[in-house]
Amino acid sequence: MSVIQKTDTAPLRIVVVGHVDHGKSTLVGRLLHETGALPDGKVEYLKEVCDKRGMPFEWAFVMDALQAERDQGITIDTSQLRFHSGKRPVLIIDAPGHKEFLKNMITGAASAEAALLIVDAAEGVQEQTRRHGYLLHLLGLTQIAVAVNKMDLVAWSESRFHEVEAEIRAYLGEIGVTPTQIIPVSARGGDNVRDRSAAAQWYQGPTIVDALDGFQSAASATDLDLRLPVQDVYKFDTRRIIAGRIESGRLKVGDRLVFSPSGKAARVASVEGWAGDHVSTLAAGAGQAVGVTLDEPIFVERGQIAHLGDAAPIIAYALRARVFWLGREALTVGARLKLKLATAEYPVEVSAIERVVDVEDLKNHAGTEVGRNAVAEIVLRSRAPMAIDPFADNARLGRFVLVQGYDIVGGGIVADAVGESANLTEVEHKVTLEARARANGHQGGVLWLTGLSGAGKSTIAMELERRLFLRGWQVTVLDGDNVRTGLNADLGFAEADRAENIRRVGEVAHLFAKAGMLVIASFISPYAADRERVRAIDPDAFHEIHIATDLAECERRDPKGLYKKARAGAIPDFTGISAPYEEPAEPDLRLRTAGRTVDEAVAELQAYVERELGLSSRERAAG
Template sequence: MKDKKLKIVITGHVDHGKSTVIGRLLLDSGSLSEDRIKEIEKIAKDSKEIVNYAFLLDHLKEEREKGITIDTTQAYLKKDGKEYVLIDAPGHVEFITNMITGSAQADAAILVLDASEGICEQTKRHSFILSMLGITQLILVINKMDTVDYSEAVYRQLKKEILGHLASFHLEVVHTIPVSAIKGENIVTKSPELSFYQGPTVWEALEDLHCKNVEEANVTIVPIQDVYEVDSKKLYIGRIETGKASTGCQLFLPAKGKEINIKQIMKFQESRDEYEAGDSVGLLIDESLHLERGDILCTPGTEISPVLNLRATILWLSHYKLSIGEKFTLHCLTQEADCYINKIYRKMDSSDLSIIEDDSTQINDLEVCDVDIVLESPLIVSNRKDLSMISKIVLVKNNNICGNGIVINC
């Protein structure tokens, strides 16, 4: 199996230090070029301020001027032969859709808390979103310990509170690490000021995370994205989401209940005996079957089939209020179908999951709802943990992404 880049999203409430944590990781681990370091030092000199390590991630001029992260940005690290992609997600509630976009790609997360502020609204909301997106591995970073005089009591109390909150979301906290990102303490090197803590630094803790593909490697999922005709033959393009496939293997088309012989697998400028999760490939199959965008191929024997009805937990992300019976479009991988909500079982506040209302008739912005969805055409979805790629759904209304969700029953 080829090496995979492990993707880690950095989340948390605004101004709790997400970008600074990443900036320090890049700088102190020696992952930056001299030119990049000089650029940041020049920005600091021109603005007559101390070096702002968050600028290493905030590329947009507007972000630098306002001191916030608007879009998701990515940085790359290498450690002991492993490659990591760090995804900086915005903390402002206005940019929650961007945060979800970044988190959806991730294998694991680092949740950053300000030791002096503790658990805030976006801390809670981000925790729920990570759980909803199927991200279970979490490193908890309690930042700005210098602002509370490196107090062990503050650290332990905040750790107790946040672990209690995260337990309800089934998030596995791999490590809880006290740091001062602005001073580079416990990011890459140990801090004598935090000697009460005997665990790994953030840099060291990365080694204890693993790719989600490892958990899902037993089932192959390939959604068809496009169809081309090459030398009078149909070439079906798709990305292997989980598992692996090779020329001559058998895959199953649950939409038609048929097995398919994969005559050849091709990848642009690359030739291998076997392809795996993350590879975008072209498939040549038996001529008797014709696939189209939205078809899902999987390992034979996988117990999934088309459904016209499903129950899901969704987070609505639009000022447009959605009512029962009103049509919208549901997307899952390359699949899409028009649908409507038949029943809203309950509505919750996305910041703390407190129940707002049972048996409601309308969904409002930033509300979490358990709903029954009726599809106008069948889709392949699942609520199985090892098939998380076909449990995640996106809701579109008036050509705008208005919500995300996860299938809980089908």
């Protein structure tokens, strides 16, 4: 076996932003030239192209590689180029400044560790300058240097520089950002880019290259807490391999992994590498795609986050976020979206718009809606628990995008959790499960009855409850229709709502089971994955009972007239007709009802329950 070694040769990632025509691409092109990053003959070739077109040479053409950009004179896409400052490698990202290309700007800035903001000395701070400054703040960047460009156009006026400097400091200060440096430059002439300019004897500060060398590299992702978002689970021979990319931290064979938000845990049995030939390794770190096998079978699915037990992400149903809205329609309270964070997808609802920011003057608007290209602080609420990290703690689990339909309509960062549950500690009961079982004469458990509508689940459940109660059992029924009118009255019948309905019922049922009761849960629960989630809460207490009545018989019975309505198109997504039902492959008991009376079916189920969960008189006496 081999051990994957940690490497840290990544360059400092810097995004360059600013108002259109303030000289971003020109500065980057000149910076590449000054640091010797351009191939031999590149500048001469570009000058020749410009001569043939009858246009003056521009350093911006080094970056503006797209023909459309050369024709339009604006940067459309982000460009990434590497150079060496003389002290460190740098990956510089030239992001578009035009208002219509803000999505690309966000894409570039999202992975940066520091930023260079360009401002025209003659024009000063513009609307897009303010918007870009706030976006850098929104994305959590605190290292920001400012280049006051085109100083040659204002005759290197010291007073003009200080006017623009004061304007920049005032704006950035209002959003809580202190620029590391503000530098007067002329990108066209190369003044104060690498070498100090003779035209500005009054300026004694660093050059652009000096400022870049002064930025601090972000903490190595390997040094952060382990975060392994589950991409998928594969089954090979007898193994279940959990695959994903380690976003931060390290793991090794023998580590106890916890999967959030489910809380299920097991130890790492092996770490499988995927580069080239299949190779087993002892350990792996941030940035590596791995497959992990565990020492025991637990239910794990895509979107869960693997971490070490002593360093968990926050588990929350709501989060406060800073977002940049890109949707064509304004974002309003009550809007339903999909939040994509790492490999997880959470259906969320906007429960509050706390602050809408005018990036021009930073004034707050009434929190009613967020227009296109606006930024806001909002609260997003999910019906399922989310595993998150505040962006300040771990950017890799603190950034997300928002999707509506099939379109990306926004992005942002996690500020903090609302109603944070990470600080909750489960209280241990002083009455043990064994003591409850001896007192009741039976173990607690969840008897999960699944089957098509009309299969007989409710009828069988209610009769079984009656018989067991008469025999002294602590027993109750959770029925689909009854739960829908109370606990889950807020849920509809879309796929996500159905999954949440089953999740809630499963949690409630297991709470009762821990109290020593037998809970008979009667739910169609058509999807195997939903039933497996309920089983995973406490596999030993869960008993899957398939009420195996075929569709033709269920439709013939149709006790509520639902099949008739579904066939007429009055009920969309009706299980068995227009929506699937996934039969249990290996239920604990398959109870067939065709050609049998209710008494016969209940008698078989009662025998199973008493055999699996009942205590003999000798066992009770032994207690």
